[in-house]
Structure formats: C-alpha cells, structure tokens
Amino acid sequence: MVVLTLRRMLLLSQLPFWVLMVAAFSLLSITLHERVVATNRATHVREELAQVAGIMQHVVDMETGLRGFVIAGNPVFLEPYTAARAALPGEFALLQLTLRQQVNPREAVAPLAHLNRVEALVGRWQTTVAEPEIAARARGLSEAAAFVKQQTGKRLLDSIRAEVEAYQQARQQQLQRAETAAAAKLRSLQLSLYGVAALTILGSVAASLVGASLLRRSLGAVTDAAERLTAGETVTLAERRASPAEIQTLSRAFNHMSGRLAQARRQADEHARELAARNVWMRTLGELSDWLQAARSLEEAAGILERALPALLPGTQGTLHHHNASRNLLLAVVSWGGAEARPSSPGDCWALRRGEARQDAGVLAPPCLHGPQQRYLCLPLFSHGETLGTLRLQAQGGEALSEATRAAAEDVAQQVALALAGLRLLDRLQQQAIRDPLTGLFNxxxxxxxxxxxxxxxxxxxxxxxxxxxxxxxxxxxxxxxxxxxxxxxxxxxxxxxxxxxxxxxxxxxxxxxxxxxxxxxxxxxxxxxxxxxxxxxxxxxxxxxxxxxxxxxxxxxxxxxxxxxxxxxxxxxxxxxxxxxxxxxxxxxxxxxxxxxxxxxxxxxxx
Structure with missing residues (x-):
C-alpha cells in the first residue's frame, strides 16, 4: 500500500514537467515553422530582385544597342536591342505572375504598381525614343543626333531606374519586416523556454521537498544541522527529532540558501555577459580603427563606417557629417538606422558653436536648428584643434539614449575624428603631389x-x-x-x-x-x-x-x-x-x- 501511494505521488509530481515539456516542444515547433516560412519568403524576394535586375539589364542592353546604332549606323549594334525587346514582355509577365502567386495580396500592391510603371516607361521609351531614333538614324546622323540632344531618352531611363530602385526598396523593406517578426518570435520562444526551465527547476525542488516531508516526518536533526550550517559552522551533527514545524524551518532555510545562490549565480552570469559584450565591442572598435587607417579616401571610409556604426551603436539611428572644402556646409558622410542624410549649415549646430557634446535640449538651451528636437546626442568631431564635423544620433523609436550608448558614442567619435583628420591630410598631400598649383590640373x-x-x-x-x-x-x-x-x-x-x-x-x-x-x-x-x-x-x-x-x-x-x-x-x-x-x-x-x-x-x- 505504501509503495502504491509513493508511486502515485511520484507520477503526479512528474506530470507538470511533462506538460511543460510538451508546451516547450510545441512552441519550438511553431517558431521553427514560422522561421522556415520567413526564410522561404526571403528566398522568393531575392529571386524577384534578381528578375528585376535582369529586366534592368535588358533595358541597359536596349539603350546600349540603340546608342551604338545611332553612333555607328551599323545594324549589327541593334542586335542587343532587338533581343532585349523580345525578352522583356516575358520577363515582366513572369515577375508579375510570381508576385501574385507568392506575395501577400496587400504586400504585392506597391511592387506591382512600381513594376507596371516600369513596364509602361519602357514601352514609352521604345515608342517615343528608340523607334524614332532608329528611323532618324536611317535618314542620317544629324537627324538622329538632334533626337539624342533632346534628352527625352535620358529622362525616361532615369525614371525607369527610379522605379526599379523604389521596387527593390519596397521589397527589401517587406523582407526586413518579415525577418524582424521572425526574430522577435524566436526571442519570444527563448524567453518561454527559459521560463519553462525555471519552472521545471523550481517545481523539482518543491516536489523533492514535499516528497521528503511525506517520507520522513522526523527531520529535527537535519533542521538543526541546516541552521548551524547557515550560521557558519563547518561541522554539524544531526540529532533525530520529530516535528512538523522543524520540517517547515528546514524548507525555509534551504529555499533561502538556494535563492541566494541562484541570485549570486545570475549576477555573476550577467557580469560575465556584460564583460564579454564589452570585449567584443572594444575589438570591433579596434578593427574599425585599423580599417580606417587603411582607407585612402573619404569614400572608402564611408563604406567602412556604414557597416561599423550600426554594429558599434546598436539600437540607434544617426548621421555622420563633415565639413566641405569651403567649410560652409556640413555634408553627410554616412547615415544608418533610417536617419535622414541631408546637408546643413555649421552655424545651425549648437554643438559646434559651443564646442561640446549636446543632448536633449534643457531648460535654458534653445531648440536645435536641424534634425530631431529632443532625445538626441550631437558630438562635435575635433582633431588637433580642427573642427571636422559632427556625429549625431538618437535611439530608434524615440526613447532616451542610455548612458552606455552615450559613452560608446564618445569613443566612436574620437576614432572617427582621428580617421577624418588623417584622410584630409592624406588627400591634401596627394593633391599637392599630383596637381598643378596654378591651374588645378594634373602635373x-x-x-x-x-x-x-x-x-x-x-x-x-x-x-x-x-x-x-x-x-x-x-x-x-x-x-x-x-x-x-x-x-x-x-x-x-x-x-x-x-x-x-x-x-x-x-x-x-x-x-x-x-x-x-x-x-x-x-x-x-x-x-x-x-x-x-x-x-x-x-x-x-x-x-x-x-x-x-x-x-x-x-x-x-x-x-x-x-x-x-x-x-x-x-x-x-x-x-x-x-x-x-x-x-x-x-x-x-x-x-x-x-x-x-x-x-x-x-x-x-x-x-x-
């Protein structure tokens, strides 16, 4: 009878864990399925972008063939034009069919609209530019040159490129939203699994305590030993006693020690993660310094910073500006996080006027003359007494910047300022070495x-x-x-x-x-x-x-x-x-x- 009761107790104590395991596996299965769906969607989007690139290549082939025929008058140059013109309708039809079959109808509205406009612009270019120029070239080079000088074809091709870029940007944004949602679900699954694991551990401890209290009702000696151990004794001797109150005292003492130990472990783990993250950040900052020192132009440095700033300042958006040659304008070198990159006057920046970092307009500070009005940080970039530009950022979503982010931004600003100063000096030396000082031509x-x-x-x-x-x-x-x-x-x-x-x-x-x-x-x-x-x-x-x-x-x-x-x-x-x-x-x-x-x-x- 006692064995049966104990067996039932053990089975009942394990039932919650089985339920938690089933729930955990269910969450994992659902999240993995959604992740696979997001990956498939990303693959389809990349295929669509490749098809759009193919369409744009056909347009370029048509324009190249047309220009070659206009210049040389040889019909051989029209072969790329003819081939691309024959292939374009099928390419458009295939991409439209792909959008309607693989994309959510609501998400497909904007890409289809851009695609239809591209198709219409290509048709317009063929009828209003290509065919008249071909006919004009057949009559003579001067008449074809007159058509070309009207620049109608250039404007239409610029419109086609703009529509293609808008299509690609719309699809990239949809892809980014889908991947962001999948990542959020994955994080939710991780939190849920952590919760299940915590509940399992706590439930196991509680079940063990309850089972022990039912198996042995006389644990006074263990209670005394636990209390002496809590008081700091290293050697304890347990005497046999029987008292339900003493069992409760033992449970409370044990839970207290377990809780303190778990808290200390969590704090140690958190400190270790913070230290590891800081080490990774410092290595990334060091790599940024090495890459910037290897750069030979501002364009190369901008390409490096475009990748580095979002990684060094996660969760932010901002813009890096530098002075132009006349020092009357701040030009955007790089922007990230969706921040608007636009030029501005150095006189509009309070951080440059005061020569110090400016953040979150205070009671006495006037409003910022450009950019966001609050919850931002603007750092002037100085090197060897020279003002080079500004690093301006704010948290995505409008939240206040954390102290850690502000400190990181100051370290990044120092590295960027040194790099910009070095690049400017290098550019001046290179120009002095290859330019004639009087005319500005090469020497x-x-x-x-x-x-x-x-x-x-x-x-x-x-x-x-x-x-x-x-x-x-x-x-x-x-x-x-x-x-x-x-x-x-x-x-x-x-x-x-x-x-x-x-x-x-x-x-x-x-x-x-x-x-x-x-x-x-x-x-x-x-x-x-x-x-x-x-x-x-x-x-x-x-x-x-x-x-x-x-x-x-x-x-x-x-x-x-x-x-x-x-x-x-x-x-x-x-x-x-x-x-x-x-x-x-x-x-x-x-x-x-x-x-x-x-x-x-x-x-x-x-x-x-």
Missing amino acids: RRHLEEQLEQRVLAAEAAGQPLSLVALDVDHFKRLNDSFGHEAGDMVLVRMGAALRDLSPAPALAARPGGEEFSILLPDQPLPAALELAERLRSEVAGWTLEFAGMPLGPVSVSIGVAGLGSGIATGQALTRAADDALYQAKRTGRNRVVPSDAGSPARISSLPS
Missing part, C-alpha cells in the same frame, strides 16, 4: 603615370587611346608685354577651358610652362581631333583683358596622336603628339595637326 608626374597605365589597359582591351598636346602661341611675348600675372591669368583660363571641354574620363594636365595635355581613353584619333578643334576655336574666340588692358588675340597650336601603327608605348605616343604640335607651330600656329600629317582625317585652320 607632369601624374600624367606620365596615368599614360603608362592607360596604354597598357588600352592594349589589353583593344580600345583606342589618344593624346592631345597644346601650347599657347607667343606666350613669352605675352609675358614680356603684359607681365607674368597676365600670363598666369591666361594659363588659369586655359586650365578651366580644358576641364570644361574634356569628356569623362579624360585627364587634363599641365606638364609645364604654357604646355597642356589631354589624355583621352576610349577615344579614337578622329574624336580627339574634333575635341582639339573645338578647344582651338574657343580659345581663338577669347577677348581677354588684364588690368583694363586688352591682351590681344590668344591662340593655341595643337598636336594630336593616337595608339596605332608605330605608336605602341606611352613615350611613343607623347613623342608623336609633340611632333604634331611642333608641326602646327612650324606651319603657322593656331591650328590642329594629327600625328600623321598626311592623314585624311586631318583638321586644321588658317592662322588668325
């Missing part, structure tokens, strides 16, 4: 380095490369007549003309004195000659004055050379362009001469 050293690199690249890719060499006519006479300041003014004006007329990615340089050069990658000799003629014509039309005195006519002699037969190195290309320049000087100046003086593509003009 001879940079030109020679780029020439060798571009020659190798052009030969490897089979692309053309041209070099324009020009010299201001009678420059010494101008200096002798009007002074060196007048000559410098002409050189500065010449540098500005080269920058304005040189197409990207051309490199305009001043090798020295009154000599200038333009390196034209991907430009054949005829195109370089046309550019040189435009430059010569513009200079010939100048009417310059210095100190109220007219300087008289200014002209340039220009020599043009391109890679080709007999010209296969940078030195040979430079020599050929210089020889052509000297030929232009010898034959009367104010003219353009190609490296092959007998070439039918030669462009020249009579001296003015």
